[in-house]
Amino acid sequence: MANIREIAKEAGVSVATVSRVLNGHPYVKEEKRNAVWEAVEKLNYTKNINAVHLAKGKTSIIGVVLPYLNHPYFATVLEGISKEALRHRYHLLVFQTNYDVEKELEALEMMRMKQVDGLIICSHVADWGVIGEYKQDGPIVLCEDVRDQDFLSVYIDHYEAFTKALRYLIQKGHRHIGYCIGRTTGANSKARQAAYYDTLRQIGVEPRKEWIFDRCLYMEDGKRVIHEWMSLPEKPSALLVSSDQVAAGIVLWGKKEGVKIPADLAIVSFDNHPISEPLQITTIELPLALMGKKAFRLIYHYIETGNIARKTEKLSVRFIERSSV
Amino acid sequence: MANIREIAKEAGVSVATVSRVLNGHPYVKEEKRNAVWEAVEKLNYTKNINAVHLAKGKTSIIGVVLPYLNHPYFATVLEGISKEALRHRYHLLVFQTNYDVEKELEALEMMRMKQVDGLIICSHVADWGVIGEYKQDGPIVLCEDVRDQDFLSVYIDHYEAFTKALRYLIQKGHRHIGYCIGRTTGANSKARQAAYYDTLRQIGVEPRKEWIFDRCLYMEDGKRVIHEWMSLPEKPSALLVSSDQVAAGIVLWGKKEGVKIPADLAIVSFDNHPISEPLQITTIELPLALMGKKAFRLIYHYIETGNIARKTEKLSVRFIERSSV
DNA sequence: TATTGCGTTGAAACGCGTTTCATACATTAT
DNA sequence: ATAATGTATGAAACGCGTTTCAACGCAATA
Numbered sequence: 001m002a003n004i005r006e007i008a009k010e011a012g013v014s015v016a017t018v019s020r021v022l023n024g025h026p027y028v029k030e031e032k033r034n035a036v037w038e039a040v041e042k043l044n045y046t047k048n049i050n051a052v053h054l055a056k057g058k059t060s061i062i063g064v065v066l067p068y069l070n071h072p073y074f075a076t077v078l079e080g081i082s083k084e085a086l087r088h089r090y091h092l093l094v095f096q097t098n099y100d101v102e103k104e105l106e107a108l109e110m111m112r113m114k115q116v117d118g119l120i121i122c123s124h125v126a127d128w129g130v131i132g133e134y135k136q137d138g139p140i141v142l143c144e145d146v147r148d149q150d151f152l153s154v155y156i157d158h159y160e161a162f163t164k165a166l167r168y169l170i171q172k173g174h175r176h177i178g179y180c181i182g183r184t185t186g187a188n189s190k191a192r193q194a195a196y197y198d199t200l201r202q203i204g205v206e207p208r209k210e211w212i213f214d215r216c217l218y219m220e221d222g223k224r225v226i227h228e229w230m231s232l233p234e235k236p237s238a239l240l241v242s243s244d245q246v247a248a249g250i251v252l253w254g255k256k257e258g259v260k261i262p263a264d265l266a267i268v269s270f271d272n273h274p275i276s277e278p279l280q281i282t283t284i285e286l287p288l289a290l291m292g293k294k295a296f297r298l299i300y301h302y303i304e305t306g307n308i309a310r311k312t313e314k315l316s317v318r319f320i321e322r323s324s325v
Numbered sequence: 326m327a328n329i330r331e332i333a334k335e336a337g338v339s340v341a342t343v344s345r346v347l348n349g350h351p352y353v354k355e356e357k358r359n360a361v362w363e364a365v366e367k368l369n370y371t372k373n374i375n376a377v378h379l380a381k382g383k384t385s386i387i388g389v390v391l392p393y394l395n396h397p398y399f400a401t402v403l404e405g406i407s408k409e410a411l412r413h414r415y416h417l418l419v420f421q422t423n424y425d426v427e428k429e430l431e432a433l434e435m436m437r438m439k440q441v442d443g444l445i446i447c448s449h450v451a452d453w454g455v456i457g458e459y460k461q462d463g464p465i466v467l468c469e470d471v472r473d474q475d476f477l478s479v480y481i482d483h484y485e486a487f488t489k490a491l492r493y494l495i496q497k498g499h500r501h502i503g504y505c506i507g508r509t510t511g512a513n514s515k516a517r518q519a520a521y522y523d524t525l526r527q528i529g530v531e532p533r534k535e536w537i538f539d540r541c542l543y544m545e546d547g548k549r550v551i552h553e554w555m556s557l558p559e560k561p562s563a564l565l566v567s568s569d570q571v572a573a574g575i576v577l578w579g580k581k582e583g584v585k586i587p588a589d590l591a592i593v594s595f596d597n598h599p600i601s602e603p604l605q606i607t608t609i610e611l612p613l614a615l616m617g618k619k620a621f622r623l624i625y626h627y628i629e630t631g632n633i634a635r636k637t638e639k640l641s642v643r644f645i646e647r648s649s650v
Numbered sequence: 651t652a653t654t655g656c657g658t659t660g661a662a663a664c665g666c667g668t669t670t671c672a673t674a675c676a677t678t679a680t
Numbered sequence: 681a682t683a684a685t686g687t688a689t690g691a692a693a694c695g696c697g698t699t700t701c702a703a704c705g706c707a708a709t710a
Contacts (some may be wrong), residue, residue, distance in 0.1 A: 015668090016692095017688085018677095020667080027686090046438055050378040050384065051668095052666085054666080054694095054695055069403050070403070070404040092419050093416055093418050096411065103411070220599050249603070249707060274543060278544075278577035330697095340660085341700095344698060354657090373697075376698055380698045611668055
């Protein structure tokens with residue numbers, strides 16, 4: 001495969017001139033410009049982008065760290081990042097971690113090795129301290145509420161959203177409220193947990209551990225939840241559900257078991273995924289694609305200008321009242 | 326940032342020795358090995374992976390070309406690819422195309438520029454001829470039935486699957502059968518179309534254009550379809566639906582409109598996505614994650630060994646009978 | 651003793667595009 | 681006419697890890 005020096009020889013110019021032509025720089029005579037393009041054509045030349053990356057010290061690739069790819073939450077965030085990256089001619093390297101710290105560290109190492117110019121972390125398990133050590137190697141944007149930490153972030157205030165949903169349920173007369181969560185660790189989950197404990201305590205209700213359903217990610221988990229719920233000696237009358245997928249599972253499988261929504265069990269969930277509409281699930285819309293888009297913009301702005309326009313951005317949610325409460 | 330020459334100086338050895346140590350090659354005295362690691366530690370050295378890519382002429386990155394990231398079909402294929410890539414310490418660069426030829430070409434160009442070692446194309450719009458020109462630049466694996474073309478591929482025989490589903494409907498007494506499709510172009514879609522026309526002709530039924538619903542990808546499209554279906558003067562009694570998402574939309578929105586499944590409208594769809602189970606949708610399970618996994622293996626085997634073990638692989642589907650027919 | 655061979659090492663070439671710096675000529679301003 | 685700008689172009693350095701090749705030492709075989 002031809003390289004830039006062969007092109008220079010063929011076109012009778014220097015490699016510097018070839019580089020100028022290839023990159024559209026000014027100060028090249030029309031004839032030389034043509035000669036270069038002809039040589040490129042004739043020798044069927046293409047740049048070796050790895051040489052470009054090495055020479056420039058950057059790759060125009062952003063790494064995206066997320067646990068799962070086939071989960072609507074992360075797929076939507078990723079889509080948001082991707083669309084914006086496309087607009088700016090950036091590429092995306094995906095690091096699917098399955099919440100394995102090793103994989104997260106690998107992504108961070110990749111930034112250190114200059115494989116990627118920056119990292120968007122959608123969700124993680126590694127300690128802040130560990131992640132923080134890599135800030136010197138490139139920009140890191142978190143899609144989580146990290147206000148107390150020194151990181152760039154775009155986030156949804158899950159404490160607020162969860163509190164809002166809880167108050168709504170309380171106002172509707174519910175006192176026995178449980179919730180479903182994807183995992184117990186993680187900033188978002190902890191914020192939700194805190195909102196749950198704080199709000200229930202405020203109304204003088206003691207939170208119950210058996211009303212908290214962990215590892216709720218997919219629709220199938222909703223099936224598990226409703227069955228567990230049915231077997232409870234004392235049942236909560238309302239459930240706050242981590243995602244519409246899980247809520248749909250609860251509603252659909254509940255229906256098969258004769259559970260009446262909202263009479264037997266009221267549901268408020270999150271996302272406003274298309275499935276929530278026909279099922280009439282009251283949900284809190286999360287701007288996931290927007291979060292991805294903004295995360296990219298944050299990192300892009302930093303890379304291109306070298307300074308930080310805004311450090312964190314809080315996105316607002318939208319309450320969509322339907323008839324599952 | 327320190328480079329390998331500085332490490333060599335610090336450790337009092339040559340760069341070749343440093344490289345040997347870093348890559349775990351044999352024939353280095355224990356003491357030199359230690360000296361190198363100490364220097365690495367002391368200078369906080371990390372490889373510049375772009376230099377590695379340039380020197381080696383490969384990146385251990387596979388490009389994945391797909392139209393959408395937040396669609397269960399592609400997200401699942403991608404997850405399958407990703408899991409297998411992870412096992413082999415390969416990385417994935419995603420090219421979301423939105424079915425834009427330009428973006429597909431960009432992915433192909435990226436392989437030519439050695440950004441990626443190979444390409445897995447999950448779905449595409451570019452001509453075979455155009456894609457074929459890039460075969461010299463690296464392995465390309467298609468996740469479509471391309472038996473008549475000279476490409477590596479892992480595919481689901483949609484003609485067979487569609488025919489199977491049609492025969493099932495016919496055997497159940499249906500004569501007026503329509504279908505939903507993601508798009509009209511593309512190998513998979515054409516195979517389905519051919520199966521539709523062939524099978525209906527075999528039983529002497531004239532296919533009707535107004536019973537073919539195009540652009541069916543997401544759940545919302547199911548809403549559109551059921552409304553269009555209701556407004557038809559002559560309605561098909563059965564619908565073959567491109568995906569469980571769309572089928573779920575049809576079933577759920579149909580229910581709101583009082584459409585009885587299967588009395589008014591029978592449904593057979595594809596994927597066996599978790600949602601099809603509680604909705605009791607008869608579906609044909611597509612091994613999407615497996616397809617991704619096998620696609621990666623094909624490309625991986627070619628890259629590592631330089632020869633082709635098998636050119637194409639057909640994956641079998643599983644018919645799951647429920648009560649939507 | 652001579653020869654073969656394996657372990658160990660380093661110099662140098664290689665992969666390849668970008669960018670800086672110096673140089674040379676053509677203009678425009680003074 | 682002279683200084684000051686601007687246009688045009690190439691040599692060489694730079695980014696940095698990998699790999700080949702020659703060479704040296706020492707042990708084992710002939």
